[in-house]
Amino acid sequence: xxxxxxxxxxVNGESRVANVETRASLGDFLRxxxxxxxxxxxxxxxxxxxxxxxxxxxxVRSCLMLAVQANGHEVTTVExxxxxxxxxxxxxxxxxxxxxxxCGFCTPGMLTSLTxxxxxxxxxxxxxxxEAISGNIxxxxxxxxxxxxxxxxxxxxxxxx
Amino acid sequence: xxxxxFIYHDPATPEEAVALLSQHEDAKVLAGGQSLMPMLNMRFxxxxxxxxxxxxxxxxxxxxxxxxxxxxxxxxxxxxxxxxGVNAKTPIIPEALNWVGHFQTRNRGTVGGSLCHLxxxxxxxxxxxxxxxxxxxxGPDGARDIPFAEWPLAYMIPTLxxxxxxxxxxxxxxxxxxxxxFVEYARRHGDFALIAxxxxxxxxxxxxxxxxxxxxxxxxxxxxxxxxxxxxxxxxLGADAFKAAGEMAxxxxxxxxxxxSSAYRxxxxxTLVERALIKAGECATGSA
Ligand SMILES: Cc1cc2nc3c(=O)[nH]c(=O)nc-3n(C[C@@H](O)[C@H](O)[C@H](O)COP(=O)(O)OP(=O)(O)OC[C@H]3O[C@@H](n4cnc5c(N)ncnc54)[C@H](O)[C@@H]3O)c2cc1C
Ligand code: FES
Ligand code: FES
Numbered sequence: 001x002x003x004x005x006x007x008x009x010x011v012n013g014e015s016r017v018a019n020v021e022t023r024a025s026l027g028d029f030l031r032x033x034x035x036x037x038x039x040x041x042x043x044x045x046x047x048x049x050x051x052x053x054x055x056x057x058x059x060v061r062s063c064l065m066l067a068v069q070a071n072g073h074e075v076t077t078v079e080x081x082x083x084x085x086x087x088x089x090x091x092x093x094x095x096x097x098x099x100x101x102x103c104g105f106c107t108p109g110m111l112t113s114l115t116x117x118x119x120x121x122x123x124x125x126x127x128x129x130x131e132a133i134s135g136n137i138x139x140x141x142x143x144x145x146x147x148x149x150x151x152x153x154x155x156x157x158x159x160x161x
Numbered sequence: 162x163x164x165x166x167f168i169y170h171d172p173a174t175p176e177e178a179v180a181l182l183s184q185h186e187d188a189k190v191l192a193g194g195q196s197l198m199p200m201l202n203m204r205f206x207x208x209x210x211x212x213x214x215x216x217x218x219x220x221x222x223x224x225x226x227x228x229x230x231x232x233x234x235x236x237x238x239x240x241x242x243x244x245x246g247v248n249a250k251t252p253i254i255p256e257a258l259n260w261v262g263h264f265q266t267r268n269r270g271t272v273g274g275s276l277c278h279l280x281x282x283x284x285x286x287x288x289x290x291x292x293x294x295x296x297x298x299x300g301p302d303g304a305r306d307i308p309f310a311e312w313p314l315a316y317m318i319p320t321l322x323x324x325x326x327x328x329x330x331x332x333x334x335x336x337x338x339x340x341x342x343f344v345e346y347a348r349r350h351g352d353f354a355l356i357a358x359x360x361x362x363x364x365x366x367x368x369x370x371x372x373x374x375x376x377x378x379x380x381x382x383x384x385x386x387x388x389x390x391x392x393x394x395x396x397x398l399g400a401d402a403f404k405a406a407g408e409m410a411x412x413x414x415x416x417x418x419x420x421x422s423s424a425y426r427x428x429x430x431x432t433l434v435e436r437a438l439i440k441a442g443e444c445a446t447g448s449a
Contacts, residue, residue, distance in 0.1 A: 003168045022169035044163060045199035058268045064198040068169060069215060113265060134350045135263025
């Protein structure tokens with residue numbers, strides 16, 4: 001008999017109620033339980049960063065957290081970054097502009113990680129940004145476009161505030 | 162579904178967690194999950210029961226007792242890095258935590274989890290060795306204190322009974338104005354260190370009054386360089402003393418693996434001990 005629990009999680013602002021197997025990871029629950037396939041599962045042992053989501057605003061590996069552990073918490077996935085009207089988050093715009101993605105596999109993890117990072121570090125150096133994404137592996141871009149995009153968003157955010 | 166089936170428990174107190182551990186044969190405690198979840202996902206570990214400590218609020222957070230810093234085992238690595246008291250009185254702790262994985266893993270990973278996992282090159286055990294920290298374990302018969310020197314039992318195994326829980330880590334403060342240095346070398350930032358070194362110095366003017374040097378990654382658990390510590394006490398701060406201390410590290414027992422020879426680890430240890438001491442010497446403002 002599978003061990004299951006009822007959970008309620010606020011995902012991208014919406015309350016989601018489900019009965020989950022306790023051994024299910026948060027990432028698998030988001031993808032298979034809720035159909036939110038924007039969160040990508042790569043290594044599933046914490047190394048690649050593709051599965052990163054925000055739990056109560058903090059960037060975490062969704063492959064290293066159980067879905068039951070998200071009970072009562074707020075989760076933001078890459079699907080939750082754009083506005084309700086479909087207009088992209090400034091970081092998404094900047095990724096597009098600076099060629100911060102190619103195949104797109106690492107992109108959800110990059111965007112969620114950098115969204116949390118830039119909120120807490122509004123004036124980062126290039127080095128700070130490289131360190132922040134040191135746990136996010138990208139096989140396509142060589143990182144340069146990603147770093148450029150993050151630097152530009154940091155600058156615009158500062159002008160805006 | 163990656164992990165094999167298990168029964169999930171979420172106790173609210175240490176006593177409940179210990180009771181669950183005593184009750185169930187094949188149980189694993191889940192802290193931040195940054196080491197255990199990979200092992201569950203890969204089915205290296207296949208427990209019948211998983212006891213999640215994330216709801217045990219009373220073993221999370223830090224207390225400044227005046228002479229010591231008490232760290233709850235479930236304190237997240239990121240919270241320790243942000244704590245103003247920790248930054249003021251034990252600045253080597255946030256310095257070392259910068260090297261532990263990545264900011265996303267530090268958001269979940271705990272202090273107790275790292276000490277129980279006891280990876281040979283993990284930063285936190287190396288630090289706690291330098292501090293002679295005391296670890297408190299809770300079992301069915303109550304609490305007991307374990308000095309860090311007695312904590313490691315074997316490769317990645319702490320001296321913890323099957324129904325015991327690490328609940329608290331007590332770090333004795335060094336004098337205000339003490340010097341500290343934490344350095345390591347890893348192939349990529351965020352990877353486990355090949356060698357990590359923690360150094361603490363108390364000084365009186367230019368004279369060293371007290372020294373602690375711990376080396377991680379060389380052996381199965383952190384090693385204290387006691388001969389160099391003794392030699393440093395009474396010596397003057399400066400390049401010569403630090404170089405000599407580094408040379409003493411060249412003779413330590415060091416592991417070899419498929420990538421790195423024991424001689425290379427010894428060489429790294431010598432260089433990194435010297436560098437950690439130089440850093441510590443530079444920021445020691447005199448404690449007397
Ligand atoms: C990509 C990546 C890079 C990393 N790099 C580093 C690094 O450079 N340096 C480093 O030190 N670590 C590194 N780690 C591991 C670190 O992040 C973990 O936080 C740490 O090793 C374990 O802490 P945890 O709280 O996640 O514990 P868990 O993974 O939950 O538990 C680890 C083990 O300790 C036991 N345990 C945990 N808490 C207790 C307790 N209170 N009482 C009894 N037993 C307990 C568990 O049963 C388990 O066996 C890395 C991890 C990842 C994913
Ligand atoms: S899938 Fe989670 S870090 Fe790779
Ligand atoms: S865009 Fe392909 S992995 Fe980063």
